[in-house]
Amino acid sequence: MVRISIDAMGGDHGPEVTLRGLTKVIERRPDARFLIYGREDAVLPVLDGLPGLKDVSDFTHCEVAVRMDDKPSQALRQGRWKSSMWKAIEAVKNGEADACVSAGNTGALMAMSKFCLRTMADIxxxxxxxxxxxxxxxxxxxxxxxxxxxxxxxxxxxxxxxxxxxxxxxxxxxxxxxxxxxxxxxxxxxxxxxxxxxxxxxxxxxxxxxxxxxxxxxxxxxxxxxxxxxxxxxxxxxxxxxxxxxxxxxxxxxxxxxxxxxxxxxxxxxxxxxxxxxxxxxxxxxGGVFLGLNGIVVKSHGGADAEGFAAAVELGYEMARSHLLDRTRATLDLYHARKPQAAAGVTAVNE
Structure with a gap:
């Protein structure tokens, strides 16, 4: 199974689009499972009407939703530890999810992702x-x-x-x-x-x-x-x-x-x-993938419809299944291992 955490409150349309997008994903990716974060008054009425999705999902109530016009610093200050966006990212950090997908505020998502997951070594x-x-x-x-x-x-x-x-x-x-x-x-x-x-x-x-x-x-x-x-x-x-x-x-x-x-x-x-x-x-x-972090985060367009959001989720699914982080770290290790050798070679020639 591939576990994907979802910020259900992100985007211009909120849970109505994000959750209906997930129903399209499970039709094509039956081994996908979802951790859904959002306000229960907005999410549960939609989720209750999608029994197939509800069977493969766990929902967590979050009292704060990051707005599309929030400044990144404001969102990080007010939404850390209690917003649906933060909780979805944190699930990746804690190993509960293999990837996170949000259609929310790009600046806030990047700031929270970088703060929570940190960048890879040397990035x-x-x-x-x-x-x-x-x-x-x-x-x-x-x-x-x-x-x-x-x-x-x-x-x-x-x-x-x-x-x-x-x-x-x-x-x-x-x-x-x-x-x-x-x-x-x-x-x-x-x-x-x-x-x-x-x-x-x-x-x-x-x-x-x-x-x-x-x-x-x-x-x-x-x-x-x-x-x-x-x-x-x-x-x-x-x-x-x-x-x-x-x-x-x-x-x-x-x-x-x-x-x-x-x-x-x-x-x-x-x-x-x-x-x-x-x-x-x-x-x-x-779907845009945030590369260079210690975790997979995918940003969907805020105005995406259900089919568009499904495409972003499937991108996160493929990145997790293909072990993107392991391959990235291996290439970075190779590159940085060669840099000292090159410097040593230059020193030897100068001597």
Whole structure:
């Protein structure tokens, strides 16, 4: 069984959406079990109407729900130890759950997760990783909003974290990694990005293949399995892609209903349009994984519907089943074990 703790109060719609999303998960993942946290007056009326979910869940009442507009410091101060968000995270820390999922306030979730779970050894800042549909298949993009600005070492850390996630999720022995830049030439870009590229080339880790710099259009092409960026550019890229997908879907719906011939053409091609709609459905790739923590935490979009929240929960499920934390620690240990050797080699040459 995979045990997942749920902040039922998170998101724009609360328990009505989060719990109905869980019913979709148990249809596809019958070995999933849930620890649900929230206010009983909001959760129990919905849960009582979903007997199949109730049979595989344990509910805990929490008197505080973190609001979507709470400042992270305020949420941490007022919601620690008694909010549904904190309790869901704490269940992972205590070994009661294998992963935590919340659609709540992103800043509060990151602050509480970092405070409760702590970062892994040698990781200064966690990152949010998103799964990105591409022309080839899927890629991982990080960071998409946790860290605004990053130095070279942090970008290297993000590359290691993203490669470990690709290894766990896509079952790739050596996922390809690229640094997002304004050009593929080595002389272009910010100094932090160029320095991170040098460090990744010299590390020569056998758990990934560093392919150099990639540009924005390479994300959709699927040029590499893992695209590494600092959070400002990564978040803008993510929101732009989601908005573009919705824009194109809107154009298609408008075009297909404009004339009689267009409607007739749609009837003949509806199978192709259905597949296209599935490819462009941002709900199916909902969920950002907080990487670099001593526990698995997944952030769902606050406005996600039941299908979108289910996708975020299933992402946490897959991360737990594939032992993401163990693979990440192994790669980090390998990288940091080589750093002193490299330094010793430089000293020997100088002598």
């Amino acid at each position: 200064e800042r966690p990152a949010i990783a998103a799964i990105w549909p591409t022309m080839r298949s899927e890629s991982i993009v990080l960071d998409v909003g946790a860290t605004i600005g990053a130095d070279a070492q942090q970008l290297v850390d993000f590359a290691i974290l993203g490669a470990a996630m690709a290894n766990a999720l896509f079952d790739l022995d050596r996922p390809t990694v690229g640094l997002l830049n304004v050009g593929v030439e080595e002389i272009k870009g910010q100094e932090e990005v160029k320095e991170a590229g040098r460090m990744l080339r010299e590390a020569a880790l056998n758990t990934m293949r560093y392919e150099g710099f990639v540009e924005g259009d390479d994300i959709g092409k699927g040029t590499v399995d893992v695209v590494v960026s600092e959070g400002f550019a990564g978040n803008i890229a993510l929101k732009t892609a989601e908005g573009t997908a919705r824009q194109i879907a809107g154009y298609l719906r408008e075009a297909m209903g404009r004339t009689l011939m267009a409607r007739i053409g749609y009837l003949f091609a509806r199978g192709a349009f259905r597949r296209l709609g599935e490819k462009m459905d941002v709900r199916k790739v909902n």
